[in-house]
Structure formats: C-alpha cells, structure tokens
Amino acid sequence: MSTSQSKRRISNGAAFMIAVFVPITIFLIVQLFSDPAVFLTTILKSLAMGSTYAIIALGFVLIFKATEVVNFSQGALAMIGALFISFLVADETIPIVPWWSEGNLVPIRNPIYDLGLPSWMAWGLSFIVALFFAALIGLFLERVAIRPMIGQPLFSVAVITLGLEISLRVLANDSAKLKLRNTNTPWSGKGFNIGDNFLYWSFFAAMIAAAISVVAVFLFYRSKLGIAMRAVARDQEAAMAQGIPIGRVFAIAWGAGAALAAVGGLFATEPPIKQTGAVDAETSLVAFRALPAVILGGLDSVQGAILGGLIVGSAEIFAGQYLSGYTSVLGAGYPLVIPYVVMIIGLIVKPYGLFGTEEIRRV
Amino acid sequence: MFRRPNLYTSYQAETQVLPTFTKKVIAIFAIVALFLMPFDVPIISGPTELPILRSIPLIGDGLPFFRFLGDAAWLRYMSDAMIVVVAALGLNILTGMAGQVSLGHAFFLGVGAYTGAFLGGHATDSVYGHGLPMWIWLPGAGVGAALVGIIVSPVAVRLRGLYLAIVTLGLVFLGIHMGNTDWGRKFAGDPSLGRSFPEMDLRVWKEETPLVSISEKGSWFGVEMSSNQKEFLFVAAVMLVFIFFAVNIKRTRTGRALQAIRDRDIAAEVMGVAEFKYKLVAFATSSFFAGVAGALYASHIGKMPAAQFNLILSIEFIAILLIGGAGTVAGTIMGSFFVILLPELVKDFSDWLSERAEGEGIVASVSEVILSGNQGDFGPISTATQTPNYPLNVFDLNLVLYGVLIIVFLIFEPLGLYGIWIKVRNYWKRWPFSY
Numbered sequence: 001m002s003t004s005q006s007k008r009r010i011s012n013g014a015a016f017m018i019a020v021f022v023p024i025t026i027f028l029i030v031q032l033f034s035d036p037a038v039f040l041t042t043i044l045k046s047l048a049m050g051s052t053y054a055i056i057a058l059g060f061v062l063i064f065k066a067t068e069v070v071n072f073s074q075g076a077l078a079m080i081g082a083l084f085i086s087f088l089v090a091d092e093t094i095p096i097v098p099w100w101s102e103g104n105l106v107p108i109r110n111p112i113y114d115l116g117l118p119s120w121m122a123w124g125l126s127f128i129v130a131l132f133f134a135a136l137i138g139l140f141l142e143r144v145a146i147r148p149m150i151g152q153p154l155f156s157v158a159v160i161t162l163g164l165e166i167s168l169r170v171l172a173n174d175s176a177k178l179k180l181r182n183t184n185t186p187w188s189g190k191g192f193n194i195g196d197n198f199l200y201w202s203f204f205a206a207m208i209a210a211a212i213s214v215v216a217v218f219l220f221y222r223s224k225l226g227i228a229m230r231a232v233a234r235d236q237e238a239a240m241a242q243g244i245p246i247g248r249v250f251a252i253a254w255g256a257g258a259a260l261a262a263v264g265g266l267f268a269t270e271p272p273i274k275q276t277g278a279v280d281a282e283t284s285l286v287a288f289r290a291l292p293a294v295i296l297g298g299l300d301s302v303q304g305a306i307l308g309g310l311i312v313g314s315a316e317i318f319a320g321q322y323l324s325g326y327t328s329v330l331g332a333g334y335p336l337v338i339p340y341v342v343m344i345i346g347l348i349v350k351p352y353g354l355f356g357t358e359e360i361r362r363v
Numbered sequence: 364m365f366r367r368p369n370l371y372t373s374y375q376a377e378t379q380v381l382p383t384f385t386k387k388v389i390a391i392f393a394i395v396a397l398f399l400m401p402f403d404v405p406i407i408s409g410p411t412e413l414p415i416l417r418s419i420p421l422i423g424d425g426l427p428f429f430r431f432l433g434d435a436a437w438l439r440y441m442s443d444a445m446i447v448v449v450a451a452l453g454l455n456i457l458t459g460m461a462g463q464v465s466l467g468h469a470f471f472l473g474v475g476a477y478t479g480a481f482l483g484g485h486a487t488d489s490v491y492g493h494g495l496p497m498w499i500w501l502p503g504a505g506v507g508a509a510l511v512g513i514i515v516s517p518v519a520v521r522l523r524g525l526y527l528a529i530v531t532l533g534l535v536f537l538g539i540h541m542g543n544t545d546w547g548r549k550f551a552g553d554p555s556l557g558r559s560f561p562e563m564d565l566r567v568w569k570e571e572t573p574l575v576s577i578s579e580k581g582s583w584f585g586v587e588m589s590s591n592q593k594e595f596l597f598v599a600a601v602m603l604v605f606i607f608f609a610v611n612i613k614r615t616r617t618g619r620a621l622q623a624i625r626d627r628d629i630a631a632e633v634m635g636v637a638e639f640k641y642k643l644v645a646f647a648t649s650s651f652f653a654g655v656a657g658a659l660y661a662s663h664i665g666k667m668p669a670a671q672f673n674l675i676l677s678i679e680f681i682a683i684l685l686i687g688g689a690g691t692v693a694g695t696i697m698g699s700f701f702v703i704l705l706p707e708l709v710k711d712f713s714d715w716l717s718e719r720a721e722g723e724g725i726v727a728s729v730s731e732v733i734l735s736g737n738q739g740d741f742g743p744i745s746t747a748t749q750t751p752n753y754p755l756n757v758f759d760l761n762l763v764l765y766g767v768l769i770i771v772f773l774i775f776e777p778l779g780l781y782g783i784w785i786k787v788r789n790y791w792k793r794w795p796f797s798y
Contacts, residue, residue, distance in 0.1 A: 069525075070525045070528075070529065145770050145774070148774045149773070149774065152773075152777070154524065154525070155464055155524070155525075156685075156773050156777065158464075158525055158528070159681055159685060159769060159773060160769065160770050160773050160774070162678055162681065162766075162769065163682075163765070163766040163767070163768075163769030163770040163773075164766060164770065165766070166675070166678060166762050166763070166765055166766035166769075167762070167763045167765075167766030167767055167770075168766075170755070170759045170762045170763050170766075171755075171763065173759075174755060174759060288532075288536070288674075291529055291532070292529075292533065295526060295529050295530075299525070299526070328545050329544070329545070329546070330544065331540060331541070331543050331544030331545065331547065332543065332544075333540070333543065334540065334544075336536075336540070337536055337537055337540040340533035340536055340537055341537070343529075343530070343533060344518065344530060344533060347518065347521075347522060347526065347530060348518055348521075351521045351522050351523075351526065352526070353526075359523065361629050
C-alpha cells in the first residue's frame with residue numbers, strides 16, 4: 001500500500017470523526033447550559049459505567065496480549081468471581097447441596113469475619129481472598145483447556161473459550177439461582193444527592209477500582225514478567241528460544257485476567273449497571289457489553305481498553321439520558337445495544353480499533 | 364476396496380460429485396434410508412415380537428437410541444436436524460471454505476425467518492403478512508437474508524479474524540433488539556410469544572385448498588401419512604438440493620477462489636482472485652442458506668420469539684462446524700445430526716432411565732444412581748424440570764455438554780467427526796495390516 005493512499009484514508013477517517021463528533025459536542029454543550037445538575041450526574045454515571053467496562057476490557061486485553069486470543073469466557077469468569085465474593089462476604093454457605101445434607105444448604109463460616117476487624121476491613125480481606133480464588137479458576141482453565149492448544153490456529157483457541165463460556169455460565173447460573181447472592185459492598189445502596197439527582201458511592205468505587213487496575217496493569221508490564229509477556233505476544237517461538245516459559249506466562253495472564261473479571265463482575269452487580277447489588281444471570285452478560293469497548297480501543301492496547309471503555313460507557317449512558325424521548329422508535333432497552341452501534345461505526349473508520357496495532361501482512 | 368481409491372486417471376474423474384464407487388453406493392443407500400425413515404420399520408421402532416430379543420433386559424422393548432424410527436416426536440427432531448444441516452452448510456461456505464469466522468449466523472436465520480413470515484404469513488392487527496405461496500416466500504426468505512448479507516459484507520471485508528467474529532456477534536444483539544422495537548414487532552410479533560409463521564403448503568397462488576398439503580395429514584401416492592411424515596419428506600428433499608449445491612460449489616471457480624482466500628488471502632489476491640467480490644459472494648451465499656433454513660425452521664416450529672435467534676444458536680452452529688469437521692460437507696452433515704439429536708438422546712436416555720428406576724434388578728439400581736429425583740441426591744442428571752441447583756436438569760446439562768464437547772473435540776480431534784471417519788476408513792483400507 002502506498003503512502004499517499006494510507007494518508008488519504010486517515011484524513012477520510014478524521015473527516016468522518018469530525019462529522020460525528022461536532023454535532024454531538026454542540027448538543028452536549030446545549031444540554032450543559034440547560035440543566036447542569038442532570039448533566040453532571042450523567043457525566044459521573046457515564047464515567048462509572050466506562051470504568052466498569054474498562055476493568056473488564058483490561059481483562060480481555062491482558063489475556064489477548066499474552067495469548068493473542070479473545071477470551072469469550074470472560075463473562076462467565078466475571079460471574080464466577082462475583083459469586084466467590086458473594087460466598088465469602090454475604091452468606092455463609094457453599095452452593096452445592098451435598099447428598100448428606102438432605103436438601104439443605106451446608107453452612108460454612110468465613111473465618112475472616114471472626115477476627116474482630118471492622119466490617120469494611122473484613123469485607124476487603126474477603127474480597128482479596130475471593131480474587132485469589134477467581135485467579136485460581138483462571139489458572140485451572142488455562143491448564144486444562146488452553147495449554148494443550150499452544151501452537152494451534154487462534155480461531156480454534158477462541159472457540160474453546162466460547163465452549164468454556166457456555167459450560168461455565170450454566171454452572172454459575174445454577175449456583176446463583178438457589179438464593180439471592182448479595183455482594184454486600186461497604187458502599188452498597190448508599191449515596192448522596194446533587195439537586196434532585198441521587199449519586200451512588202458505587203460510581204466512585206468503580207472509578208477508583210478502574211484507576212487502581214490501570215496502574216497495576218501498567219506497573220505489571222514494566223516488571224520482568226510483564227516484559228516476558230510482551231515478548232511472548234510478539235513471537236512465541238522467539239520468546240521460547242530466549243528461555244521464556246511460555247506456559248507460565250499464559251497461566252499468569254489467565255490468572256490475572258480472571259481476577260480482573262471478578263472485579264468487573266462485582267461492579268456489574270452495582271449501579272449504574274444494576275440496582276440490586278446481587279449476582280444473577282445478567283452478571284455474565286456484562287462481558288458481552290464490554291466487548292465493544294475492547295474492539296473499539298484495539299484488542300492489544302491498554303490505553304485503548306480504558307478509552308474504549310469510557311467512550312462506550314458514556315455513549316450508553318448519554319444515549320439513555322438524552323434520547324429517551326425516542327424510545328418508541330429505538331425500542332425499549334436501546335442503551336444496551338448502543339455499544340455495538342458505536343463499535344461498528346468505529347470499526348468502519350479504523351478496522352483495528354483506535355490504538356490497535358495494524359496487522360502487517362507479508363506476501 | 365474394489366480398486367485403488369486414490370487413483371484418478373483424469374481431472375474430470377477426480378472432480379466428480381461422488382468420485383468413487385463406494386461413495387456412490389453409500390450416497391444411494393443413505394438417500395434410500397432417509398426416505399424410508401419416516402415410515403414404520405418393524406423390528407426397531409417398537410417392542411419386538413421375537414421372544415429371544417424380548418428376554419434381553421435392556422433391548423426388550425426397543426433400544427433407547429434406535430427406537431425412534433417412525434416415532435412422531437423423533438421425526439420432528441430429525442426434521443429439525445435436517446433444517447439445521449441447510450443452515451450449517453451455509454456457515455460452512457463462509458467459515459469452513461472462505462475462512463471468515465462468523466458468530467452472526469443466528470442473525471441471518473432470523474432475517475430469513477421474518478422475511479418468510481412477512482411474505483407468506485397471515486396479517487393480523489399487530490403483524491405484517493402478505494399470505495403469498497411457498498414458492499415465493501421460501502426463496503424470498505433466502506434472497507432477503509442474502510441482501511442483508513451483502514449490505515453487511517463491505518464492513519466485514521475490511522475486518523480480519525476475531526474482529527470480524529465480534530462484529531458479527533454484535534449483529535446478533537442488534538437483531539434481537541430490532542425485533543423488540545415497535546416497528547420490529549410488526550415483523551416479529553410479541554417479544555415473549557412470537558408470531559405465527561407460514562405453513563409449508565404448496566399453492567399456486569392464494570387459493571383456499573392447497574395444491575399439495577404438507578401441514579395436514581392425508582394420503583400421498585396412496586399412502587396415509589401424518590403431517591410430521593410429510594414435513595420430514597419435504598425437508599429431506601430441500602436438504603438434498605442444498606447438499607448438492609454445497610458439494611457442487613466446491614468444484615467451481617467460486618469454490619476454488621474461496622478456498623484460496625481462506626488459505627492465504629493476500630496470495631490469492633496476487634494470483635488474481637478478486638478478494639472483495641468473492642468475500643461478498645461468500646457472505647451472500649451463506650446468508651441465502653441461512654435465510655431459507657431460518658424460514659423453514661420457523662415454519663416447522665410454528666411460533667417462536669425473536670429472542671430465540673440468539674448467541675447460543677450461533678455458537679451451536681460453530682459447534683456443529685467444529686464437531687463435524689470444518690470445511691467438509693460430510694462433516695457438517697454429521698455434525699448437525701450429532702449436535703441437534705444429542706439433547707434429545709440425553710433426554711430420551713434420562714426418560715428411559717427413570718422408567719427403569721421404578722422396577723427392580725441391576726438396571727433399576729444403576730438408573731437410580733445416575734438420576735437424582737430429589738434435591739441432594741447424588742447423580743449427574745436431575746429429573747426435575749426446574750432445579751435451581753446441582754445436579755443439573757436435562758436442558759442445562761445439554762448446554763454444559765455442548766461446551767465440553769467443543770473443547771474436547773478441538774483438543775483431541777481437530778478434524779471433528781469427519782476426522783474420526785477418515786481414521787476408521789484408513790484403518791479398514793489397510794486391514795489386516797497396521798500400515
């Protein structure tokens with residue numbers, strides 16, 4: 001492809017972006033001046049939504065960067081993670097009804113709550129333990145289903161994750177159905193008012209969690225292991241020749257990805273995504289809602305995941321707030337498909353996402 | 364073997380639809396068996412009269428896996444599977460042949476179903492419908508889906524690999540949402556109940572009594588037949604036409620171009636294969652198959668909501684392709700029957716077990732261990748229809764099985780059932796020598 005051609009395409013893309021973004025910006029400025037309080041809450045809400053998407057998107061990116069595979073089972077992992085959190089912090093039961101208990105749940109007591117710590121600290125500790133368990137699940141799945149596929153076509157590995165998704169989601173759904181699985185966060189249901197608009201603390205918790213995850217991921221990529229992971233992503237064979245243990249790198253990527261999914265799953269049970277604060281069948285769908293964020297940002301870019309998450313999240317919230325007059329045309333629940341519309345428009349302009357590396361094809 | 368199976372003396376001989384004598388025999392046998400299947404076949408379809416067989420405990424009153432021949436419920440499952448063959452062959456052209464991974468096949472099935480309903484369905488206050496005859500709505504459904512495929516393909520052609528998979532995944536979500544909007548409901552009907560779809564009756568135009576009635580029982584060529592049997596025969600005929608089409612496409616210029624794109628798109632382009640054009644053709648053909656299959660499927664089921672054309676259905680098609688063997692027509696057919704009949708086999712098996720569990724003896728005790736009637740019983744299959752927990756009920760167990768089967772096949776037998784068949788064939792080809 002000659003340079004002049006690629007230059008022309010970029011300028012076309014820029015023109016397209018301007019054509020899309022200028023009217024939106026003008027519309028938003030008008031809204032800002034007509035009702036600042038609503039606008040402010042919408043912005044905070046969309047930041048929270050974007051942060052939740054960004055956390056899940058980071059999980060996708062972590063796994064993609066190491067293994068070059070989109071992990072379609074991220075949603076199931078998010079739900080399993082959220083369930084672990086719920087088991088540890090909310091109700092002292094394990095989800096399986098064993099044959100000796102004659103149909104009753106078996107009570108187990110989380111020992112962290114007996115230490116005499118303040119409740120928020122006990123919650124935090126249990127949360128970390130739950131993340132650890134979620135990471136173990138990730139390691140296990142990688143060992144069982146992904147490791148045997150090293151060197152196979154990427155599509156096959158992606159389809160394996162699809163297989164994991166269906167199986168795990170059914171199992172997770174069945175353990176969530178037995179009783180209400182609250183995640184009992186210290187901030188659950190609480191918040192404050194700005195004018196007439198209620199703001200949940202969970203909005204800010206999501207933002208903080210996203211910020212911590214982003215910093216952690218950035219620091220991780222600076223560590224020796226992170227560099228090894230980047231090398232594996234670049235060229236598996238060359239990395240192996242340099243003595244990098246590819247299997248271990250894959251395992252760590254999956255473990256970290258599963259832990260991030262668990263954090264995402266926790267925030268998927270809270271506002272702005274849901275009001276109940278309980279894990280249910282919808283929790284696993286959050287990954288499919290975050291998928292457009294990853295694709296829009298570019299599958300292999302951490303910045304892309306954050307920006308993609310924010311764009312998609314804000315598009316969803318703002319469309320829900322300001323287009324609600326057109327519900328009869330757009331259909332009830334239209335904000336849920338806005339991420340996909342944004343993704344398709346974005347991909348028409350940039351086929352590899354905003355920050356994704358373009359695949360260089362050699363003849 | 365009658366002669367050396369891989370020896371071809373001319374190009375024409377090699378590119379025949381059925382190149383070897385054995386294949387011709389198998390094909391004829393399969394077609395005869397297919398058209399005999401809806402009718403009662405004495406020994407297997409019911410309890411045997413032979414006293415020797417009756418005394419054997421397990422197969423005394425019909426084998427659980429083989430007694431379906433001629434059974435009305437099983438005929439419906441078989442028709443389902445044959446319709447799914449048509450749709451899966453479509454995905455095979457796109458994914459197996461042209462290498463474009465699509466998770467949006469359910470969307471195209473849905474487009475076909477509602478195009479068919481729009482053309483052939485009966486209008487009510489809440490839904491559209493023009494009541495046209497089947498020779499219009501069935502091809503029309505395919506053409507409608509193909510048009511949508513052509514509209515989508517310019518976006519799809521620019522994308523590669525997993526990006527394409529995820530965009531097509533987006534189509535599924537968008538499609539279900541469109542079925543929920545006020546204007547979408549005019550096509551799709553109520554979001555929870557769905558609308559009624561046109562019936563498979565051959566008419567010349569909109570007259571009252573159809574020329575050939577398929578949806579009502581009657582006699583064909585002097586044989587009394589139920590509607591299930593008639594539908595089975597009709598669907599089987601449609602399936603054979605599409606199988607021929609799918610086999611034939613591989614022998615043409617288009618088929619070779621698609622395979623060249625799959626193997627190395629940039630090399631194909633260098634060799635003069637117009638990538639854009641052929642990807643568009645692949646999308647259009649695949650959607651045509653999906654559209655026809657979708658209309659048939661909806662008509663066969665009778666009433667279904669738009670939410671049925673969901674991601675699970677798309678994954679089911681991917682599973683069919685991978686379990687059967689991607690890129691091969693025979694594999695796709697095997698995969699379709701395997702994936703669609705597996706849930707019914709599991710269900711039939713658990714029903715059969717629960718019948719046995721009532722009695723006494725070793726079979727009863729084995730059945731009791733496998734099944735769990737009450738919550739807390741130790742057994743992998745639950746007989747209750749709605750259990751909120753483990754053990755899983757039959758429906759959930761099937762979904763888990765799908766997932767596990769996809770994983771197991773990809774890890775241990777990437778060529779799928781077709782690969783297993785090749786191994787078995789090669790074993791017998793060399794028999795009694797090991798190599």
